[in-house]
Amino acid sequence: MSLQALSVASECFPLIKTGGLADVVGALPNALAPHGVRVRTLLPAYRQVLARAGQVEPVLQLPDLFGADGRLLAAKNADGADLLLVDAPHLFDRPGGPYLDAAGLDWPDNAQRFAALSIVAARLGRGLLPGFQPDIVHAHDWQAGLVPAYLALFGGRRPATVMTVHNLAFQGQYPARLLDDLHLPASAFVPEGVEYYGQIGFLKAGLNYADRITTVSPSYAREIRTAEGGMGLDGLLNARAARLSGIVNGIDMDVWNPATDPLLAKNYAVGSLADRAENKTALCSRLGLDQDDSPLFCVITRLTWQKGVDLILQAAPHLLEAGGQLAVLGAGDVQLEGSYQRLTEQYPGRVACVFGYNEEFAHLLEAGSDAILVPSRFEPCGLTQLYALRYGCIPVVSRVGGLADTVIDANDAAQAAGVATGVQFHPVTADALKDAIYRTIALYRQPGLWAKMQRNGMTSDLGWEVRAGAYASLFRSLAQENGVAA
Ligand code: ADP
Ligand code: GLC
Helix, strand or coil: CCEEEEEECCCECCCECCCHHHHHHHHHHHHHHHHCEEEEEEEECCHHHHHHCCCCEEEEEEEEECCEEEEEEEEECCCCCEEEEEECHHHHCCCCCCCECCCCCECCCHHHHHHHHHHHHHHHHCCCCCCCCCCEEEEECHHHCHHHHHHHHHCCCCCEEEEEECCCCCCCEEEHHHCCCCCCCHHHCCCCCCEECCEEEHHHHHHHHCCEEEECCHHHHHHCCCCCCCCCCHHHHHHCHHHEEECCCCCCCCCCCCCCCCCCCCCCCHHHHHHHHHHHHHHHHHHCCCCCCCCEEEEEEEECHHHCHHHHHHHHHHHHHCCCEEEEEEEECHHHHHHHHHHHHHCCCCEEEEECCCHHHHHHHHHHCCEEEECCCCCCCCCHHHHHHHHCCEEEEECCHHHHHHCCECCHHHHHHCCCCEEEECCCCHHHHHHHHHHHHHHHCCHHHHHHHHHHHHCCCCCCHHHHHHHHHHHHHHHHHCCCCC
16 A cells, blocks of 8 residues: 655755755655655745746645745646645745845744744644645654644644654754744643753754654764764654664766766766766866866865865865865855865866856766765765766765765775775864875776776665665554554
């Protein structure tokens, strides 16, 4: 029998994306279908979403949704997956991003905006939409953290809930005075409820009330149970350890396929790796980089502390002295942008940066660069290294979280067994990154070894099939616990 699931998130590729969350939320529904799980995805109808969604159909009125009436719209994603959109113009129809205004400040009503998303999800979980009774409600990150809470606090029969943590650093904490406003009972303002250090914690609430917690890699599932990686939630996560597991993200093998990708200068596959070179040529000429046989390292990232981009700045002079080149695509911290801009000016022809968010350019970077640097201080899963593996771009990663779980370091044993796919380093310091860059350049100078690593990455199992299967089994066992024959 097929299971019905409602996935609840604040981003979904290609409608709205600021990071990997969107890719995962966008790809999972079609990946779950062959496993007998039918997913509908609930999203805020941001201005960008309505502009891109194509045809929408109003299916329900949503009266009095945090200040005004709203509507529920049905739509289809680009890949045909079912979408439900919370159309509440007073909350979501505005310029700027999903979380921040044009000046980079949090929208002042984010608590209400994502409580609205969550309360609609909870009502749908209770069967608000005729003909749709979800067996599972799958909440992603803090923006959907109140869904399990509302479902538990409303009382009565409810679907099983799964809370997936894509990044524990973002927790959604709001003042206690909003309790009433957010339709949360005063009795829930306790450590066993939604209270978190005197505030209302959206993610905390989700972790507390969900039937199961998942995160996006087994290593990150372990790290978040430690004081060092738990970001204040390790106590709760330890208490719920029996209900916590890690499932590594997959990638959309159609969107990210070097053999068919329309955003490349030249398509290639594992059997025609030589064709890859045309992408490097195109990339270098677009960026004004010298065209020679230098190993070209790229970076594709949010410019934040998490991603260790400051360590790249420190290691860059060594990378350049050793004959490397650097191409950066990044958006975020303005000061970091300034530092990268100065590096570009200091090393013309050797360093190039593109600032801002540019989905298309990310594809050419993965296809044209020799290696990608991902020196994250923590990384729940990470997707850029997975895209790199698929594109024959060697990942150079810190040994943390999902990076540890998805890249096989080219140590002697891995090379002897012929299974290496990249380079890992630890601790996450500029010095260790520098050494990893030296190792990578030494490998690059051995073309046979390098090509073997490229082939290993390109043929490794990166798709969703097996990973979606893990979500499906989890959903099925939960539905059974909940009395649904699945
Ligand atoms: P996170 O979600 O923490 O930012 P991930 O590695 O999981 O990290 O996912 C990042 C996603 O966003 C990838 O699809 C990556 O290609 C994309 N991305 C990150 N920064 C940029 C950028 N500046 N321009 C285009 N795409 C970017
Ligand atoms: C978060 C994490 C990233 C992960 C992504 C998708 O943004 O920072 O590591 O890959 O979510 O799960």
